Amino acid sequence: MDSENNQNQLDAAKEAFSRREQKNREAAARRRKKTLKKAVVWAVLILAIFLVVFISSKNETTQEPTNSAEQFFAAQNRDHIKVGESHPAYNSDPPTGGWHYDQPVQSGIYDKEFPDEQLIHNLEHGHVWISYRADLDQESIEKLADIAKDFGSKIVMTLRSKNDTKIALASWEYLLKMDTVDEAATNEFIKDHRGRGPENIVDFGFKDFRTTK
Template identity: 30%
Template sequence: MARTGARRPSERAAEEAAARRVAAERRLRNRRIITGLVIAAVLIGAIVFFATRPPPPALANVQTFPDLGQAHLVANEPAPEYNSNPPTSGPHSPTPAPCGIYRSPVSDIVQGHDLEHGVVIVQYDPAIGDEQRDQLEEFGRDAPSHVIVAPREGMDSMIAVTAWTKLMTMDTVDLAAIEGFYGQFAQAGPEAGVQCPFSVDDGA
């Protein structure tokens, strides 16, 4: 006669399967806890980093001009009177210039459309000489996008860097300042987001 109290094989198998399920659930729960703790640590670290890092250095010689609007000029319509030299906003051509390096001036009405798209335009008096011009052109090639470098006569300074409503001037190349200006104002125009990859290189 079978002994009372003895467990059948099927009962033992069911108990073992239940134990495995409990162990698997415990491991899954532990993994989720660890993952949550790691994510929380990363988020806390990011918050601390951004809360405690020093602000970017203030840019010198940056002027802000009133926004003259974004109207498109019709064919043969004369250029408006801009409130800065080079212009920093205002009515402009319906067609922007491709981004890149130019060895001839970019017209004011065309510049306005590029600025609207968040392009930073670096213009220099040709009298700065080849060495400084080459430095500016190299900056333009190294920038990821949204940069035009071109000559311009008749400015109050030897070099002018513009973005929408912003103008920074200098008389000798200061790449740190130009890079800071680019980092702060590139793709900050009213129609930022329009692509402008490097596609022209007259200085190559």
């Protein structure tokens, strides 16, 4: 009888030990699974951060224009200079960034010229500068003026005799040139770049300042 009891106790002890071992194995498996999940989460997070940094750096270096006719010119700097102060040549014509005066031009439509250095300050504020030569026909000028009025704020339209094409649209670092008014391309350029300068200052007071219309 004692022998049978001892055997039963031994079997019970073995079973209890087996259950504890099973629980320990299950707990260890859960810990490994939890650790693996954490490792996967961290790996995904690190990969996501890497991709964001990589894409951002790629965009900063390539800056592909959205319109195939556009040109990209990296801003040479954002330095302020005194009126009339000399500076190195700009890397685009009209300029799309670089040395500029302290005072921008009031947004609106003009039938006169302003110094490039003054208009660049507008570009820094996220404006789009529509410039045209004096030999552009009046009908085309009015088409551009109508587009400028449709957008209003952050648009400045001026004469510019130095243009090598009859029309040029400039924003911070981007340029679109044409000899005839392409309304679709003009609207697309403005939508893509207006309000995207390095300093997006609130703009108000847009109006048609032309002396003859």
